[in-house]
Amino acid sequence: MNIEQIYKDSNALLEGHFKLSSGNYSKFYLQSAKVLEDPKTAKLLAEALAVEIKKSGIKIDAVCSPALGGLIAGFALATALDVRFIFAERAEGEMTIRRGFEVKKGEKYIICEDIITTGGSALEAAKQVEKDGGEVVAYAALANRGFCQRVGSSLERKDNCKLPLDKPLFALEDFSFEMYSPENCDFKDIAYKPGSRGN
Template sequence: MDIKKYYLDANALLEGHFLLSSGNHSKYYLQSAKVLENPNVAEILAIELARKIKEYGIKVDCVCSPALGGILAGYELARALGVKFIFTERVNGKMTLRRGFSIRYTDKVVICEDIITTGGSALESARCIETTGGEVVAFAALANRGFCKRVDSTLERKDECKLPFNIPLFALDDFVFDIYDEKSCPMCASGSVAIKPGSRGN
C-alpha cells in the first residue's frame, strides 16, 4: 500500500514552517484528519493496518486511542478488527478514561494513533489502560514518524522514542522529516515564523 499517495491526494502532506506539539519545528506536517475525512479511505487504511496486526498473531479485545487526533483512526481499526473501541482524554493534564468507558482485567488492548512521533500520548493512554487492569499488547498508527521502530521497517529506534521496547508498533509506513529545535531551525534563521498545525486553515 502506498500510504504516501493517500496523504498527497488528500493534500494532507503539508509544506511550510510548523510548530509541533513537541515544541520542535519542521518543514513538513502530516494532517491525518484530511485523509480520514473520507470514510472510504479511512476504511481501506484501517483494514490494511488490521491485516498487519492479525498476521502477527496478536489477540485483541479492544482498541483505545488518545483524544482527539487518534479517535477516527482508532475507531476504524476497531471496526476492521471486530472489537470494541474506547478513547482516553486529558483531564487536568492527565490521560483518563471517562464517559462510562471501562476495561476488564483480561482485556488485551491496542493503542492506536493517527501518527506516532515519539509515542508520548500513546504511552500515556497505555499507562491509563494498565492502571485499570487491561493489558496493552500493541501500538498502532497510520503513519510512523521514524523515531520508533515499527514491525517490518528497516529503520532503527531512536533515543527520542518513548514506547516500550517489548511491545510491537504497527504502522502503514515511515515518514521521516528533519526536525529542529527553535535555536537551530534554519527557517527561523531566515525570518520565517512557525505556525501551529491546525491554525490558518491547516
C-alpha cells in the same frame, strides 16, 4: 498501497514552516485528519493496518486511542478488527479514561494513534488502560514519524522513542522528516502551528 501518495492526494502531507507539538520545527507536516475525513479512505487504511496486526497472531479484545487525534483511526481500526473501542482524554492535564468506559481485568488492548511521533500520548493512554487492569499488547498508527521502530521497517529506533521495547508497533508507513530545535531553526518566527494542541 502507496501511503505517501494517499496523504498527498488528500492534501495531508503539508510543506511549509511548522512548529510541532514537541516544540521543534519542521518543513513538513502530516495532517492525518485530512486523510480521515473521507470515510472510504479511513476504512481502506484501517483494513490494511488490521491485516498487518492479524498476521502477527496477537489476540486483541479492544482498541483504545488517545483523544483527539487518534479517535477516527482507532475507531476505524476497531471496526476492521471487529473489537470494542474506547478512548482516553485529557482532564486537567492528565490522560484519563472516562465517559463510563470500562476496562476489564485481563482484557487485551492495542493503543492506536493516527500518527506516532515519540509515542508519548499513546504511552499515557496505555498507562491508564493498565492501571484499570487491562493488558496493552501492541501499539498502532497509520503513520510512523520514524522515531519508533515499526514491524516490517528497517528504520532503527531513536533514543527519544517512548514506547516500550517489548511491545510491537504496527504502522503503514514511515515518514522521516528532518526536525530542527528552536535554536537551530531559521524560520521559527513565521511557523504555522497545525497540531491539535495548538502549540
